[in-house]
Amino acid sequence: MLKVWIVGAGGQLGTAINDVLDPLDAEVFNTDKEELDITHTDEVISFGEINRPDVIINCAAVTDTALCEEQPELAYRVNALGARNLSIVARKTGAKIVQLSTDDVFDGLSTTPYSEFDDTNPRTVYGRSKRAGENYVKEFTHKHFIVRSNWVYGKGDNFVNSVLEKAGSQKQLSVAADQFGSPTSARDLGRLILYLIGTNEYGTYHATCKGTCSRYEFAEEILKLADRNIELKPVPARESELASVRPAYAVLDNFILRIIDVYEMPDWRASLEEYMEEWKNKGGIG
Template identity: 45%
Template sequence: MKKILVTGCNGQLGRAIRKEYAASDVEFINTDVVAGNGIVSLDITNIDAVMEMVKDTKPDIIINCAAHTNVDKCEEQQDLAYKINAIGPRNLSIASSEIGAKMIHISTDYVFEGNGTRPYIEFDKPNPISAYGRTKLEGENFVKQFADRFFMLRTAWLYGDGRNFVKTMLSLAETHDELSVVCDQLGSPTSAVELAKMIHFLEKTDNYGIFHATCEGDTNWAEFADEIMKRAGKTTRIKHVTSEEYKKMNPASANRPAYSILENYMLKLTSDYRMADWHDALDVYMKELLG
């Protein structure tokens, strides 16, 4: 039986992975910061704790879903962000090599500066403009340095079972007639379910390396919000505002890439696998969410 250790198992992707593998012959070692309900506590920033856990359980695959993903908070908590987003992946990569496990690490579109005019491919040079992006890039570097066999998946605008943009918009729509949403930041909304499917596909192969992993197609945050409201039958108006206008309303917000559309180029070069269009993935998610 295949044994998979998942960090950050209570997050959106961690939950989606468990559902994706529900019908598979797999033993999960579910870990997160807080233990309980079959979840084991693991601090990925502690190398001794990681080594002990990995040597005791001997997983075939380690999937790192743990991250400090609050982009604004990362600016204020840079030491913590580096510990979770860089040191954590380093520790897991060292441990994976120690026991010969495959390492799967989740990264982000925010490793790019976002001033491009075409979708970023895996061969483009990262240049992050926020603490979140910088710490995630260092995590990538550590994985490349210490993991013998790794899949690194850069994703974007993730939503699933947990706190996310879709649920925030629907919640705010209950009490607001109008919401201001940025219209000049471009990307690809990605379902955690679709990302979990891609992980399941890749981990069975020896097709190692860096992969972009987003749903097909692209949009901006305001248009994404429009699509959410339409599917939910909400009358709340989405006011399209620029990043500059939004920054005036929320001066503490971190810099975000204006153009962070990712092309799943490596996936297309090396396999026939394709992720769903973001509209279709959103349809599936909304139907399940709204019943």
């Protein structure tokens, strides 16, 4: 049976992978920072050598962009050195490794979608620390899948759940109309990752749901599917109630997935509808 080590298992992507993974297909080791600190090299290597995973999926990261700017050492310890330590284990044990990354490795100044072959140029500490993590994975391992995505939502703290929370307590919401991306379901991303680990198609991938929208359009669709009737106000990102230090243009082109024709991501609206249906069935609880 395949042994899969999910690092950062308590986050929205780690949770989603566990939700879509068939327990009959794999023995899963779930760890989070409470069980194992990936910044401690010896602990990570010891865990890996004892458990001998076939696949390591690194979902662990400091993703709060403001926190990364305030505490760059923390960002680099987790996002870069953590990835390095897991890569050392992957090399020692011969495991495949999946490194989750982000559109923040780009500068957001483009007007066309970024492909895997475009040069990175991060403008934030978060983006630079994630690029450093990517580089460590490339340096230490050859059986790697670097998966960049954006605007990911699932169980936990994200744009969808923030919009729903605010919609329940206020009559108007100001949302950025000048930030663009591709809303991506954590479950759909998890399904892609589980597909990739069954292949030898190593390399860097962009993986987002199909289609592009602004934050404002994304919020419109969320509220429509939630049957919430509040006033939405389109504003510049700096005036948004849900603002974050993110690239203005965060659209990724799933170029490699398309040209090797191995996997097709669903449309973002269809994925959001699936998520919101489940949200309603749980009584509107995120």
